[in-house]
Amino acid sequence: MAAVTFPAVSGSWSKANMSAAAWKRHIIRQLKHRDRTQKYMYQDLIKSYNKLLERTKIFDPLNERLQVEFLNIFSDHLNSRLDVTSTVHRLEDPETLQLQHQKEVTKLEKTNGELAVQIYELGQNLQIKQKELEELQSRLKGVEGFFSGVVKRNVELHESVKKITCENTNIKQRYDELLKQHRTKEEELQKITNDLSEATAGIVKLKSLQADDMNNDNDRECQARWAKQLASAAAKVIDTTPKTVQCNEDTANTDEAPAVIRRAFRSASATFLSPIFTLKENILYKMRRVESLCDDFKGPSFVCWSSRLPTKALEIVEAHESDINAAKFSSISQTLATGGDDRIIKLWDVVAGRLESRTSLQRSSSGITSIEFDPTGYRILAASYEGAVHLWEVNACRPTYVLTGHRHKVTAAKFKSLYHQAVTGSFDRTLKIWDLNRGACTDTIQVSSYCSDVVSLEFLVISGHHDKKIRFWDCRTKVCTNEIPVEGRVTSLNVTCDHSQLLSCSRDDTLKVVDLRKMNCCRQTFRADGFKCGSDITKAIFSPDGSFVTAGSADGTLFVWNVKTGKLEASLAGQHNSCVNAVTWSTSGEYVVSVDRGKKAVLWSDY
Template identity: 60%
Template sequence: MEEELYVPVGICLAARVPVRALHVLDAHELGINAVRFSSSCNLLATGGTDRSIKLWDVKAGMLHNRGTLDGSNEGITSIEFDQTGTRVIAASYDKSALFWRLDDSAPKLTLTGHSRKVTAAKFKCSLRQVVTGSADRTVKIWDLHRAACIQTIEVLSYCSDVVCSEHVIVSGHYDRKIRFWDSRAASCTQEVPLQGKVTSLDISTDHRQLLSCSRDESLQVVDLRMNSSRICFRAEGFKCGCDSTKAIFSPDGSYLAAGSADGAIYIWNVNSGNLETRLPDMHSSSINAVAWSGSGEYVVSVDKSRRAVLWSGI
């Protein structure tokens, strides 16, 4: 199958810390909840409360609208591209996840079975499968070829986000815990307690570190090779603006980025533990999500008042 072919992915050797805004625009009709770059680095997707996903080409320091992916009955909560950059999975408030190929604006599949909103949808390492997390306290694994749920894991609490590798699924929860699951046995292998509701998770490109953001206004990095090793990142002024504020690693794993309720982006240096920079003034409302291009060149931030900002380190 075409989608099963091995796809080489470029490695970012050194991400640039953004210093200035190149382009500011009202990208949606309502607030924007999610943003993600494809592996090609020049294609961006944003998902909003207006039920649409918009595709953007990054050219000459600007975002150029390339089209819209329709089909959701309610707002979009998360977006992810597959490794090929040709397929998109998104989670929705309408209790479903939707799957598109970029050559068609209509969804190829709609995955239904959750009883409450779907908060996260991620491709597994095998491109045949997708993992979803939901407010209904379950994580589901789906076979895209059969368009069917092949496993449901009861995860004990409202699931705000998921990340996954081949046989491990990590879920973040409102009961202030991160849980690790062996997807082959549907069993919980570890719990990591935090001090606040988990709003998002991210995994580094080399799959060695896990990032969480939580409502105690902190980010934490867990070394997955030594699970007892955790580093906490805070900054004066940083505050999660909602229960789904998304924080990310830079593509080289050297930095962490998150948007704040004060409309600024905060970027920390992973090695030093210190705040590297704060980027204010471009957002007048709380930033919901940020994305860092795989080349390390661009950062995009999106907010609850429909604004998107393209940043660069040049």
């Protein structure tokens, strides 16, 4: 059988740029041409050759045995004549050679077909790679353009960075200069402030010395004037004595002599006593003036020597038509004042362990938040929700003054040590000091939080706030001199009669006692199981002798602690059904009154 060749096919591969579709068509045409020229011509020969191969396979075992025998017989001969026998053995029969040749041809054809397929695939891959290469080249051009733009932008940014760096350096230099100037100015300001403080202290000291000198001069002048008046009066007495003796005898024997003598004596006595009376009146006037000034600083005239521990409810009354917010005993009697959301202040007298209604004050336009008696017991200061404070005479039907100026509800109003002055605290974050003689505000202190209660000493105002702080204010300079932090919002403040201890109640369910004589340090803290501060207006109070503190709880229980021992002395429950807002202790120490949100007032005592 002749070897199969592909001359046309091999010629077709020389066209490297032929498209894939044309190349496929060319291969198909060549294969069809080969079938027409070679397959049909050798069809019979191929069939005969196949039959011959089938027959040859039958003789393969016999041929193998013969070859083995032949090799055994001629092994010696083959060894002696290696060159000849090797040549002879290499010569095989024509059929074997033909089979081998056919196998090699078949193998070559197969290899040729595989190579043709590989060439085709490689051509396809080559075209794909060429397209990808073209795409990559186009992308490369775009990337190179973008990169050139980025490089240009980078150069511009570097220049901008250099420029900004220079500007920042200049700004930093200016900032350092300004900072240096600022520090210099601060040092100058601090120096000026220190100098001003020293100058102020010097001026205050100088004024104090001048006042002392002036007082001493006034005293010396008064003493000199009194001595002069006494000497003048004594001299006048001495001068009148000879005049009474110089009467002649004639006149002495007449009836007119006694009259003359009597007139002379009257004149002398009048002349003598007149400066004495004038001096006495001046002294009495000055004493009354000093007493009136001292009256502005002294406390109530009634002193409680021992307070009784309340153990029993003597009477329960429905005192108002709505919530009761405040209650206060008079400082000179057993008169009680209560006020609440019904805009009425009611006065009660405690008679034989009972509350007897006395009168009502009904000129407030909104609910009452705080009540305070002045030390004389004849005036009442009441704060209200409308931002106003009312000053009543106890026996009057309408308020003497209505103090307006707060922008929010007034939570506390207290008399100062000078009874013609008052201090108020409000939710508008201000404290105001009022002149009650004129009904005008004299000073306003700005604070940083809602004010819940205030107390006033001679030159000091103490305020409790919602930011959990107690603040101390100097009324003369309106400066906060001290702050005491607590754990909850402050609801009330109260001081002892000797102004040595301060009691605060806060929403962390504790009562604290602050010693005002020892740098305002917290001395005691009172707690109890079941005690809960029920609202932002819950009031706690000292007993008149300062031996007990009492406050009402949210569940209506009244708690009493011993200040000396710090222990809970009494827990009075069962009379109030709602939160106790305020508690007040009579000045005699005999009675305690508690008021609640349920319109009730309960009178307590120890019998």
